[in-house]
Amino acid sequence: MILTCPACATRYEADAAKFPPQGRKVRCAKCGNAWHQPGPEPESFAPEPAPVATPVAAEIVAAPEAEKPAEQAWAEPAMPRPRAPVAQPSTPKQRMAILPMLGVALGWVGLIAVVLLIGLSAVRYRQEITVIWPQSAGVYSRLGMPVKTDGIDFTDVTYRRESEDSQVVLAVTGRIVNDGVRELPVPQTVRVTLSDSGNKELYHWNFTPEVQTLRPGQSAPFLTRLSSPPAAARHLEVRFDKGGAEDKKAENEKPEGEK
Numbered sequence: 001m002i003l004t005c006p007a008c009a010t011r012y013e014a015d016a017a018k019f020p021p022q023g024r025k026v027r028c029a030k031c032g033n034a035w036h037q038p039g040p041e042p043e044s045f046a047p048e049p050a051p052v053a054t055p056v057a058a059e060i061v062a063a064p065e066a067e068k069p070a071e072q073a074w075a076e077p078a079m080p081r082p083r084a085p086v087a088q089p090s091t092p093k094q095r096m097a098i099l100p101m102l103g104v105a106l107g108w109v110g111l112i113a114v115v116l117l118i119g120l121s122a123v124r125y126r127q128e129i130t131v132i133w134p135q136s137a138g139v140y141s142r143l144g145m146p147v148k149t150d151g152i153d154f155t156d157v158t159y160r161r162e163s164e165d166s167q168v169v170l171a172v173t174g175r176i177v178n179d180g181v182r183e184l185p186v187p188q189t190v191r192v193t194l195s196d197s198g199n200k201e202l203y204h205w206n207f208t209p210e211v212q213t214l215r216p217g218q219s220a221p222f223l224t225r226l227s228s229p230p231a232a233a234r235h236l237e238v239r240f241d242k243g244g245a246e247d248k249k250a251e252n253e254k255p256e257g258e259k
Contacts, residue, residue: 157173
């Protein structure tokens with residue numbers, strides 16, 4: 001038996017045996033409309049073909065008015081199952097919007113890498129930098145990384161007293177070394193200074209090294225002597241004399257045995 005709602009025209013399939021000849025009250029499960037549905041004619045109890053399409057496969061059957069005038073029973077329409085979200089592919093417009101941000105990020109990474117490379121090179125090759133640019137030695141010194149301004153320095157400086165022809169002779173020895181990475185010229189004037197306990201200069205003299213250039217890591221010995229050194233000498237200083245420029249020097253206490 002087919003029931004049709006007079007309000008919304010929704011059709012339902014119902015069991016004709018549940019409808020008495022006088023009919024009964026039913027309610028639409030879709031719009032809530034209630035109406036009196038007459039019972040089927042005797043010839044209408046024959047099975048009818050199934051409807052071609054009904055929006056809701058549900059049965060609406062109301063109890064007879066004599067038994068349950070205020071109650072109706074119906075089945076709720078089946079709710080559609082929610083679909084799982086599907087990831088949408090990025091559009092060309094979205095990809096174009098990402099490209100500027102990616103370029104900025106790569107630019108910052110490249111800049112940081114260049115700064116780090118420059119800093120590491122400045123530390124690693126500070127000796128070579130100060131040979132080319134001597135003014136940078138002050139910057140390295142303030143950073144706690146002292147360097148040699150020209151790569152040529154003194155090492156193993158020692159001195160001793162000797163007696164020669166009833167005179168006291170002060171002998172100063174040491175080595176001149178090239179700490180750089182390339183061959184360098186050796187300054188040709190070395191100054192030796194003697195000073196008292198208050199660092200007041202008492203006497204100085206110059207000598208010329210026996211070498212003119214040194215290869216990287218190469219060193220050369222030197223020896224200089226002074227007859228009758230001042231008795232009040234307490235300190236000795238060896239340095240390159242460059243005519244007023246910042247000099248390389250090796251300073252030591254007064255030779256052993258001086259009073």
